[in-house]
Amino acid sequence: MAARAGVSTMTVSRALNEPGKVSEEMRERVLRAVREIGYLPNHLAGSLSSNRSTTIGLIVPSIDNSIYTQTVKGLSEVLKSSGFQLMIAESGYDPNEEEELITVFLSHRVSGLVLHSTEHTPQAAEKIRKSGIPVVENGNIPREPLDMVVSFSNYDASYAMTMHLGRLGYRKIAFASLYSVHNDRSQDRLQGYHAALRQLGLDPDPRIVLETERGLAAGAEVMARVVQSVPEVDALFCAGDVLAVGALFECQKRGWKVPGRIALASFDDVDLLRHVSPSVTTLRLPRYDIGERTARILLSRIMDGAEHLRGSVVDLKFELIQREST
Amino acid sequence: MAARAGVSTMTVSRALNEPGKVSEEMRERVLRAVREIGYLPNHLAGSLSSNRSTTIGLIVPSIDNSIYTQTVKGLSEVLKSSGFQLMIAESGYDPNEEEELITVFLSHRVSGLVLHSTEHTPQAAEKIRKSGIPVVENGNIPREPLDMVVSFSNYDASYAMTMHLGRLGYRKIAFASLYSVHNDRSQDRLQGYHAALRQLGLDPDPRIVLETERGLAAGAEVMARVVQSVPEVDALFCAGDVLAVGALFECQKRGWKVPGRIALASFDDVDLLRHVSPSVTTLRLPRYDIGERTARILLSRIMDGAEHLRGSVVDLKFELIQREST
DNA sequence: CTGGATTTTGGTATCGGTAACAATACTATT
DNA sequence: AATAGTATTGTTACCGATACCAAAATCCAG
Numbered sequence: 001m002a003a004r005a006g007v008s009t010m011t012v013s014r015a016l017n018e019p020g021k022v023s024e025e026m027r028e029r030v031l032r033a034v035r036e037i038g039y040l041p042n043h044l045a046g047s048l049s050s051n052r053s054t055t056i057g058l059i060v061p062s063i064d065n066s067i068y069t070q071t072v073k074g075l076s077e078v079l080k081s082s083g084f085q086l087m088i089a090e091s092g093y094d095p096n097e098e099e100e101l102i103t104v105f106l107s108h109r110v111s112g113l114v115l116h117s118t119e120h121t122p123q124a125a126e127k128i129r130k131s132g133i134p135v136v137e138n139g140n141i142p143r144e145p146l147d148m149v150v151s152f153s154n155y156d157a158s159y160a161m162t163m164h165l166g167r168l169g170y171r172k173i174a175f176a177s178l179y180s181v182h183n184d185r186s187q188d189r190l191q192g193y194h195a196a197l198r199q200l201g202l203d204p205d206p207r208i209v210l211e212t213e214r215g216l217a218a219g220a221e222v223m224a225r226v227v228q229s230v231p232e233v234d235a236l237f238c239a240g241d242v243l244a245v246g247a248l249f250e251c252q253k254r255g256w257k258v259p260g261r262i263a264l265a266s267f268d269d270v271d272l273l274r275h276v277s278p279s280v281t282t283l284r285l286p287r288y289d290i291g292e293r294t295a296r297i298l299l300s301r302i303m304d305g306a307e308h309l310r311g312s313v314v315d316l317k318f319e320l321i322q323r324e325s326t
Numbered sequence: 327m328a329a330r331a332g333v334s335t336m337t338v339s340r341a342l343n344e345p346g347k348v349s350e351e352m353r354e355r356v357l358r359a360v361r362e363i364g365y366l367p368n369h370l371a372g373s374l375s376s377n378r379s380t381t382i383g384l385i386v387p388s389i390d391n392s393i394y395t396q397t398v399k400g401l402s403e404v405l406k407s408s409g410f411q412l413m414i415a416e417s418g419y420d421p422n423e424e425e426e427l428i429t430v431f432l433s434h435r436v437s438g439l440v441l442h443s444t445e446h447t448p449q450a451a452e453k454i455r456k457s458g459i460p461v462v463e464n465g466n467i468p469r470e471p472l473d474m475v476v477s478f479s480n481y482d483a484s485y486a487m488t489m490h491l492g493r494l495g496y497r498k499i500a501f502a503s504l505y506s507v508h509n510d511r512s513q514d515r516l517q518g519y520h521a522a523l524r525q526l527g528l529d530p531d532p533r534i535v536l537e538t539e540r541g542l543a544a545g546a547e548v549m550a551r552v553v554q555s556v557p558e559v560d561a562l563f564c565a566g567d568v569l570a571v572g573a574l575f576e577c578q579k580r581g582w583k584v585p586g587r588i589a590l591a592s593f594d595d596v597d598l599l600r601h602v603s604p605s606v607t608t609l610r611l612p613r614y615d616i617g618e619r620t621a622r623i624l625l626s627r628i629m630d631g632a633e634h635l636r637g638s639v640v641d642l643k644f645e646l647i648q649r650e651s652t
Numbered sequence: 653c654t655g656g657a658t659t660t661t662g663g664t665a666t667c668g669g670t671a672a673c674a675a676t677a678c679t680a681t682t
Numbered sequence: 683a684a685t686a687g688t689a690t691t692g693t694t695a696c697c698g699a700t701a702c703c704a705a706a707a708t709c710c711a712g
Binding site: 038040041042043044045047048053055062063064065066069070072073076080083085086087088089090103104105106107108109126127130131215216217220242245246249252253271272275276277 | 364366367368369370371373374379381388389390391392395396398399402406409411412413414415416429430431432433434435452453456457541542543546568571572575578579597598601602603
């Protein structure tokens with residue numbers, strides 16, 4: 001390539017990456033040669049040599065979860081505009097798997113990491129610390145962040161919704177969440193719920209606090225179980241994406257009025273919740289913003305070396321949307 | 327690192343990558359040293375040197391589309407088990423953007439590409455050809471594949487559903503799809519629909535053939551528009567993910583019996599369609615399988631050099647699921 | 653017009669591995 | 683025991699870029 005333009009490789013490199021440092025004439029000569037032979041710089045070589053890479057590693061618990069896609073989009077759009085690339089992998093909610101993936105990403109020399117989970121093996125934390133690259137956790141606000149955090153607080157959100165139900169006068173509030181093993185988001189939601197119950201002066205009742213899997217069917221099943229086993233229940237707070245929709249369908253099927261027989265609240269603002277009838281009260285979480293902010297803060301660290309951002313925690317606001325179901 | 331174990335770098339490389347070619351003792355010595363100093367091989371250097379990489383580039387039109395997530399999951403799971411990494415980017419349905427991304431991926435020296443779109447700029451096609459890496463297109467079955475294809479046929483699927491409606495006795499079948507500019511999936515669906523109409527001996531009516539955007543609201547709007555502007559319509563085929571759900575909600579809101587007043591069919595087997603009432607007739611598309619097969623066929627080409635697979639087209643079957651709505 | 657400052661270009665070492673071949677150690681065979 | 687053959691380890695030359703510093707070209711002031 002350098003030969004084709006009749007210049008040194010160094011000049012080619014500069015013409016392509018620091019056009020300002022090269023004369024008009026050289027720049028044109030190089031660019032013409034680039035077009036003629038269809039030259040494609042080898043990014044691997046560049047990264048190796050400069051010890052800088054333009055890839056960011058992202059680890060989500062499960063790719064086929066619509067919850068994350070908004071965040072990924074936010075990430076992706078910002079990163080793209082800075083010429084960064086996204087490597088994605090899924091950990092399957094398993095910290096060991098996550099550690100393994102972190103290792104792989106580090107050996108690919110990603111220049112930043114985004115982790116949805118906030119539960120990690122000690123070895124994973126150690127590897128990250130040792131690598132020195134910036135990391136953002138963004139599924140929750142952990143007690144002991146690895147580095148930076150961009151998220152909303154699952155605890156606060158769950159607390160807020162439970163308080164909302166309490167203030168509306170519901171006294172027997174059931175709670176359904178996703179399995180909480182290796183899922184601190186679920187754990188925090190549960191704690192937020194309990195904290196709100198205390199605040200409201202309501203007694204917790206283990207019979208109406210359930211954990212289940214994802215999906216409409218699971219939501220439906222939870223609704224049926226709760227109402228039948230504890231008839232005096234007057235509200236159900238589904239703290240896991242599509243559970244509420246399943247629960248609502250179950251009510252429609254059984255002829256239970258919502259909110260007449262039982263009120264229903266959800267945790268994430270899926271488009272659907274606004275369109276069903278009754279529309280469902282829920283929390284609007286800043287999924288896209290999380291991705292966007294995560295990308296920005298990472299890029300600041302990587303490109304501008306903004307060390308003052310190290311360890312910063314961005315608690316993005318959520319919003320409670322009151323609708324017909326409560 | 328090599329020094330730490332007191333061996334040559336070559337032996338380290340072998341101990342880690344071809345353990346069989348190294349003596350028991352050396353392997354242990356190296357592995358111990360690796361653990362002691364927490365050595366992480368530099369994958370960039372390895373790829374550069376060996377001229378092989380373990381990354382696959384994936385370009386989807388839009389990341390926040392639940393349709394793709396299943397495919398991504400299939401891809402991801404197979405690739406992971408072979409130690410390959412996935413780089414994801416979104417083209418925003420724009421071929422020029424896609425070309426740009428292809429260029430970036432090629433300069434990252436991905437060892438394979440997966441493209442959801444089947445419409446590309448000539449330059450993109452040329453770059454890919456020149457690079458010599460295997461490519462799989464998987465959003466549709468194109469007339470002129472770049473290389474390999476793993477997909478179902480949008481034409482066939484649309485044809486099948488329309489024929490199904492016709493056989494059930496519906497005579498005035500409306501059709502809604504996503505905007506077809508730069509979207510050959512939409513174009514093919516439309517053609518399949520028209521082909522079926524001809525086969526059924528029905529006259530096409532431009533008033534009931536619509537294009538719209540994604541989303542529940544769009545589906546609702548289409549339903550309202552079709553029924554009001556052409557009252558004699560007796561079926562609506564929504565050939566775009568969630569449109570049908572929006573359409574159904576609109577019917578429920580207006581009190582139009584489904585399928586009494588109008589029958590409703592959808593195009594993708596979203597979980598939701600089975601749980602709403604009436605449940606919605608739809609096509610079950612092999613989204614996950616597409617990802618899985620795509621990964622397998624790519625890996626065969628990359629790792630086993632299976633040149634006989636070049637240009638192969640895998641037409642995965644879809645399934646028509648008759649439910650209450652038709 | 654000349655010397656020094658500045659800009660532009662090039663030479664060389666290096667990033668951290670692997671390929672290819674050479675050298676050495678070990679096994680088996682006659 | 684000698685020799686051929688195989689298994690193991692090492693040497694050297696890259697892979698394709700960038701960093702760093704030196705050299706050449708250009709500019710400007712006195």
